[in-house]
Amino acid sequence: MKVLKSLGIDAGSTTLKIVGLDEERQIVFSIVEEPDPKIEEQVDALLREIGTRYDTASAKVVATGYGSNLLRADEKITEISCHARGIYEYFKTGGTAVDIGGQDNKVMLISENGKVIDFMMNDKCASGTGRFLENTAWRLKIPIEKMADLALKSDGEVPISSTCAVFAESEVISQLSRGHKLAHVIKGLHRAMVKRIGGMIYAIGIRPPLMLSGGVAKNRMVVQMIEEETGETVLLPEDPQIIGAYGAAVLGL
Template sequence: MYLGIDTGASATKAVIVDRRGEIASQAIVPSGVNFKVSSEMAAKKALDAVRLDLEDMLYVVSTGYGKALVNSTSKSSEIACISRGVYRLIPSARTIIDVGGQDSKAIRISKDGKVLNFVMNDKCAAGTGRFLEIMSNTLQRPIEELSMLHFKAKKPVKMSSTCTVFAESEVVSQMSQGIKIEDVIAGLHEAIAERIYTMASRIGFEQDVAFTGGVSKNKGFVDALRKKICLSPVLPEEPQIVCAFGAALLAMKKHKEKP
């Protein structure tokens, strides 16, 4: 069995695959402030589910911001892990859009799964999950609720600003003008989708397009992004663990390559 651990900005994910590369178990825990702790927790949770110990793992690959702190056989970038995970789950995918808590990425892969090109967000937080978190705080509603409210929107507001700071005051002002929360939410989702679309356009879209990362669980956002890119995206069943799954697959590959 092989273990992949993805230490993301907001959640740490662990996936165990068997020798055929099928998912045997998975776990998601909040990252908190200590990646070492959260990665151990996530690994334990995934291991417990299949009643195994860390010693049973033939190879462990860690990825994500905290990867250096994780006890693993080797480390790899998220770009490589996401690409590998998607290639296995959706072999037809040529473009991947991954929106995580702190970073968003667009990756182009070849038909044999090789990374051709990638682009990541610039310093601004506007096109990432962080933006939604801040807005969810401002609106004092959990993100899950906001995600569903999106579909009730009749007239999504046009957010004039995608700067996180400006958007925050804009949201407050719209709410104070009595604009419906669902219309504000839909407007926010459109604004992020727009930002990501612009970034991804730099490497271009080729069908099929896969959406991954924690923010892809947000149905409202996915709806906005789908409309923006005018292509039907393919979503893995559990988009948040794709990167950890890819790490586990890499672990398998590396183990087999080992002399």
């Protein structure tokens, strides 16, 4: 039975992620699930199941994310520290890390030795977060994973306000009712979201390279637009969604 040395749990607002590391700091497995309302029971069940497949007796459990307060863990560390460490461990370089999560965005400046130097986080408004796209996708009955495809194929773009994630939804409907093409509106929605993220990146100051994490970084339109807005080439992990849990697991080693 493979021995796990560390388990990182990222109980985010829209997804639950768990990563297990072995003694060579290698990812042995990762899990991404929608969080249940009773997340503590969900995590307990997952950990029991993991325990049947791996030797977790000596594994340190580190929890992060908004749901972490409800979880039993050896240590609880903020998402900012976990994403920064995950990104640093993955790319082995300092720079600017941007985590685009379900309900918040974080921009972190990471030093050459992997320490957080400064960070920013939206704390009043969900505009520019994953929920910004999700709301509209749900309203238009388009699977969230199809949103990027639509935008990437679009030959035009309709400006959408980034003032509010909720108002953007009604603005999208309004633009469609004026006869604008769905793809143009969806692309405009991506732009509004990325403008918001770009504002945070510029507010803290870019220190290349620019690295992305979080579930929304799987959206290729978002990545492309961030490159357009910042003029920087983006470094993207293979699975950006698990970087917070990965960082938590690394911090547990």
